[in-house]
Amino acid sequence: MKLKNYSLFVFFLFININLVFSWATDVEVSAGEPQGATSVVANAGGILYASVPQTSLNPSYAMAIYESTDNGASWTQLNVGAGGPGQVIVKSKMLVTGLNNIVCVYLLNDTIYTLDISSNLSTAFTLIAARDFDAAASLSGNGLYLFVDELTTNNIRRYGSTDAGLTWGGSSALVTGNGASPRVYMSGTRLHLSYFGPILSDTTLSIVRSANYDESIPGSLTSVSSSFQDIVTNVSVHKHRIQHVDVGGTVWFFWTEGDSPSVLKCRVSTDNGGTYGTEFTVAGSATMDVRRFDAKHHTNTITSGVEIAYYADSIQAGAADPFTESIAFTSADISGPQSFFTPQILSDWTVDASRESFNITLITYFFNFSGASGVLWIEDSGSGNSLYYDASSSTVNAVNKVMENINFTFFAYPNPVNESVNLNLQIIEAGDFQIELRDLNGRRLIKKDVGYLNKGVEHFMLDLSEIGAGIYFINFINEHSIINRKIIKM
Numbered sequence: 001m002k003l004k005n006y007s008l009f010v011f012f013l014f015i016n017i018n019l020v021f022s023w024a025t026d027v028e029v030s031a032g033e034p035q036g037a038t039s040v041v042a043n044a045g046g047i048l049y050a051s052v053p054q055t056s057l058n059p060s061y062a063m064a065i066y067e068s069t070d071n072g073a074s075w076t077q078l079n080v081g082a083g084g085p086g087q088v089i090v091k092s093k094m095l096v097t098g099l100n101n102i103v104c105v106y107l108l109n110d111t112i113y114t115l116d117i118s119s120n121l122s123t124a125f126t127l128i129a130a131r132d133f134d135a136a137a138s139l140s141g142n143g144l145y146l147f148v149d150e151l152t153t154n155n156i157r158r159y160g161s162t163d164a165g166l167t168w169g170g171s172s173a174l175v176t177g178n179g180a181s182p183r184v185y186m187s188g189t190r191l192h193l194s195y196f197g198p199i200l201s202d203t204t205l206s207i208v209r210s211a212n213y214d215e216s217i218p219g220s221l222t223s224v225s226s227s228f229q230d231i232v233t234n235v236s237v238h239k240h241r242i243q244h245v246d247v248g249g250t251v252w253f254f255w256t257e258g259d260s261p262s263v264l265k266c267r268v269s270t271d272n273g274g275t276y277g278t279e280f281t282v283a284g285s286a287t288m289d290v291r292r293f294d295a296k297h298h299t300n301t302i303t304s305g306v307e308i309a310y311y312a313d314s315i316q317a318g319a320a321d322p323f324t325e326s327i328a329f330t331s332a333d334i335s336g337p338q339s340f341f342t343p344q345i346l347s348d349w350t351v352d353a354s355r356e357s358f359n360i361t362l363i364t365y366f367f368n369f370s371g372a373s374g375v376l377w378i379e380d381s382g383s384g385n386s387l388y389y390d391a392s393s394s395t396v397n398a399v400n401k402v403m404e405n406i407n408f409t410f411f412a413y414p415n416p417v418n419e420s421v422n423l424n425l426q427i428i429e430a431g432d433f434q435i436e437l438r439d440l441n442g443r444r445l446i447k448k449d450v451g452y453l454n455k456g457v458e459h460f461m462l463d464l465s466e467i468g469a470g471i472y473f474i475n476f477i478n479e480h481s482i483i484n485r486k487i488i489k490m
Contacts (some may be wrong), residue, residue, distance in 0.1 A: 026348040026379070027078060028386040029066055029075045030057055033358070033378050033385040040376045041094040042365035042387070043102060048072055050376060051104045052387060053089035062087040063106060065117060069424070072374050072391040080120045083108050091133070098140040098218065101164045105135040105144075110151050114144070114165030123166050128157065136186035143218030146189060147175065147182035154178050154199050162219035173223075179209070185244040187297060189215040192244035192273055193250060194231065196269055204239050208232035208255060212273045231267060231276060232257075240291050246273070247297035247304045250334050254295055254308065259317055261289035264308075270338045282308070283328070289313040294362040298331075298371065305333040309362045309375045311351060312343075325351045327360065327377050342475060346390050351379045416490045423460040425476065430454045436475040453457075 029050055037051035043049070048068040057064040061081025068075045083089050092106040102117040112125040112133050125146065132149035142164040156175040159168045161281050175182070181198030186192075191213040212227040216272040231253055232239060240256040251269040253276060256262045263284025267276040284290040293310035308331065314324035327347040331399065332340045352358065361376045374391040380386075414421070425433075433450040450460075462474070469490055476483050 024073070024391055026346075026381075027072055027074065027391050028381075029376065029387045029389050030054065030064065030077070031098050031386050032056060035088050035388060036063075036090040037092060037359045038361055038376055038387065039092050039094040039104070040361050040363050040374065041096045041102065042363060042374075043096055043484070044100045046071070046366055046372075047101050047363075048075075048363070048374065048389075050075070050387075050389070051092040051094050051105070051106070053083075053092055055083075055086055055088070059085060061085075062108070063089045063104075065090060065104070065115075066452075068389075071372060071472060072389045075389070078117075080117055082106055082113060082115045082122050093135055095135060095137040095144065097137045097142045097144065097164050099142050099164075101142055101452050103137075103144070103164050105133070105165065107133060111114070112146070112148065114161075116164065116166075125159075125165075125168055127159065127168060127172075132181055134182050134184045135190055137186045138186070138218040139188065139213060143215070143220075144185065145186070145219075145221060147184055147193060147195075149180055149182055149195075154180060155195075155196070156182050156195055158221065160219040160221060175211070176209075181242075182204070183242050183244070185246060186215075187246035188249075190272060191221060192213065192246055194242045194244060194253065196242075198241070200235065202238070205235050205237070207235060208239060208242050210244070210253065210273065210276075214367030223444070227273070229276075232279075238262075241293060243293075243295055244273070245288075245295045245297050245306045245308075247299055247306065247334060250297065250337055252306050252332075253275075254293065256284075256291050256293065258284075261286065262291040264290040264293060264310055265339070270337070277338075280338060283310060283312065283343065287314060287316050289315050290324070292358065292360055294360045295373075296362050296364045296373075296421065296424055298364040298373070303333055303335070305331055307331040307362060307364060307373055308340075309346070309360050309377075311358075311360060311377075312345075327351055327375060327379075329373070329375065338462075346375060347377070347379055347388075348390075349379045349381045351377065352385065417464060419463070419465045421461060421464060423474075423476075425453070425458040425460065427453055427458065429453050431478045434477045436477050 001035045015161045032053050034052050034054045039106050040050040052248045053063040055062050058081050062083025062239050064073045065078045065080040089106050089108050094104050104115040110129040112130050113122045115122045129151040130148050131151045136145045144161040144165050156179040161168050177194040180203050182195045184193050193211045196203050197209050200206045207230050210231040212224040213221040228304045237257045243253045246251045251273045253267045256264050264282045265279050266282050269276045281393040290310050296306040309329045312326050312328045326345045328343040329346050330340045330343040363374045372391050376389050378385050432452050435448045
């Protein structure tokens with residue numbers, strides 16, 4: 001028996017499950033930084049489409065459209081676009097309808113347009129001028145839903161379309177006369193709305209309200225009775241981004257709040273958005289600012305849950321590097337919606353998210369009958385900022401899909417633990433191993449090279465006597481896998 005004693009420190013909150021991440025090398029989608037918010041979707045066949053507002057990419061358009069047929073490994077600029085030379089599109093959102101039509105809703109000046117990717121036809125929304133918007137697509141038919149922040153008032157209005165945005169009308173209605181910045185998320189026939197309101201002089205200090213709608217037929221929504229509720233009530237802090245995620249009636253509501261630092265918070269509903277639990281922090285600390293993020297749901301034959309990619313920015317002194325200004329990725333399972341896995345840094349180079357156009361957009365989809373997650377963001381590989389994409393090769397938490405790649409496992413006992421914990425490592429294939437510890441923001445606090453280990457069983461003892469009571473997280477790593485274990489220190 002080999003006995004190895006390591007002194008460890010880490011603080012983390014996660015569930016006890018094997019987890020393998022396989023992120024590829026960052027792939028450049030387009031050179032230069034976008035002028036407005038980008039977006040990405042996948043059709044039913046796993047083909048990716050990205051919208052990139054930037055007039056320099058195509059002399060004929062203010063926004064270019066890119067396509068990838070190989071899970072994001074390469075991108076081709078299509079002869080499709082929107083706007084004219086010299087114009088600036090400040091926001092775009094890609095959508096895929098239930099009939100597999102790909103459209104892009106975008107804002108140019110104060111006018112909203114819908115671009116049909118297959119026909120390259122842009123249609124103007126002319127009912128009201130817009131300050132902001134958000135949109136969602138029905139899972140059946142060609143239904144779209146548009147929520148508009150009216151330019152000259154504090155009105156938020158909603159509209160429906162049954163023809164993928166060629167015409168609008170449907171279940172149009174006034175949502176509120178005192179709101180701003182609508183954000184929507186649709187899963188199944190339930191649509192979740194959040195917005196700021198009633199509006200204070202500083203909009204981002206306002207209360208955040210939440211509402212639920214149900215789809216009766218594609219293009220038509222009905223407000224759920226008594227569904228409007230104040231979901232974030234602290235008016236002493238700025239809220240930077242707000243977003244629902246829903247899968248199977250479990251709803252996460254995320255937002256970032258604070259200035260320096262800003263932290264990523266969450267409330268969870270297990271009754272389809274009817275009531276929400278106590279807020280908790282997902283990421284961010286006194287030394288780590290988390291302000292921008294995007295989140296989506298995933299579902300497969302094994303499990304369902306939420307995925308979130310966020311920009312983690314160290315506020316400590318020192319030069320920027322890929323570990324202190326990075327894109328991090330984490331997830332939670334529907335069976336433990338408040339227990340998020342250890343964050344993974346997926347960006348290869350330094351990220352700067354100082355401008356609004358530096359948004360992060362996340363996608364979950366199926367490619368070649370296997371689940372994948374992808375993230376689109378801006379970083380600097382050494383020659384200036386460009387738009388990059390990275391994808392995982394397997395659906396997060398789909399353990400049976402990735403078990404064939406796992407060539408070791410380990411168990412921790414006793415658990416809970418008082419002074420030290422024993423780790424039994426079962427090695428299926430010999431190789432080099434590491435122990436890695438990360439904090440709540442995904443920062444690596446400790447990295448220890450265990451060295452080359454042969455096939456068989458290895459035993460370790462980890463000394464935890466110098467750390468306080470709490471929940472801690474340990475990673476074992478080799479070249480193929482990362483396996484995580486939660487330890488509770490009494």
